[in-house]
Amino acid sequence: MRTKALAAAGIAGLMLSGCSPAEPAPKAEPRPPANERNLGSFSGSVNSGTEAGFGAHGEVVAAYLSCASEGELRIGVxxxxxxTVICGTWEEPTRTVFEGLTAGAKLSSTIEPVDEPVVVELVFTDAMS
Structure with a gap:
């Protein structure tokens, strides 16, 4: 009962002060161009070397990298x-093209931070589709 009274008092105080409770901002994810087929994505914290597998790919693959903070990653395909790729933002991810691949059934990638761990969203596309 006391908790409800304190919560109500807190909300009333915010309303009287002209402030509203903060809502978390929605996370925008990198959006590759519509003409590139999405092969898959990886999101999460990269503390050390991470391996990920993606779908069938062609001879040219693009990676779209955005991070929650500044940093750099080493991306191997x-x-x-x-x-080494510098982190982009959620609104403007960094695009890196990997060419000269042999088309195959499964794209594999290694991802590791250059210095500090970083939270990333990485999307791979078939850039020739």
Missing amino acids: LDLKPV
Whole structure:
């Protein structure tokens, strides 16, 4: 009962002060172009090397990287040498193209932070579709 009274008093205080309770901002996810077939995505915290598998792909793959904070990741696709990619934002993800791949049934990728752990959203597309 006391908890309900305190909660009501808190809400009344906010209303009287002209403030409203804060609502969490919706997380925007990176949206690849409509003309690129989505192969899959990975989201979460990257603390050390992480491996992920995605769908069938063509000879050119694009990666769209956005992070919750500043940072850099090393992204490796199949047997290509990993490249360092600077984090983009949710609104404007960083696009990286991997070319010269042999089309296959499963795209594999390795993801690791350059310095600090980072929370990411990574989307792979078939850039030639």
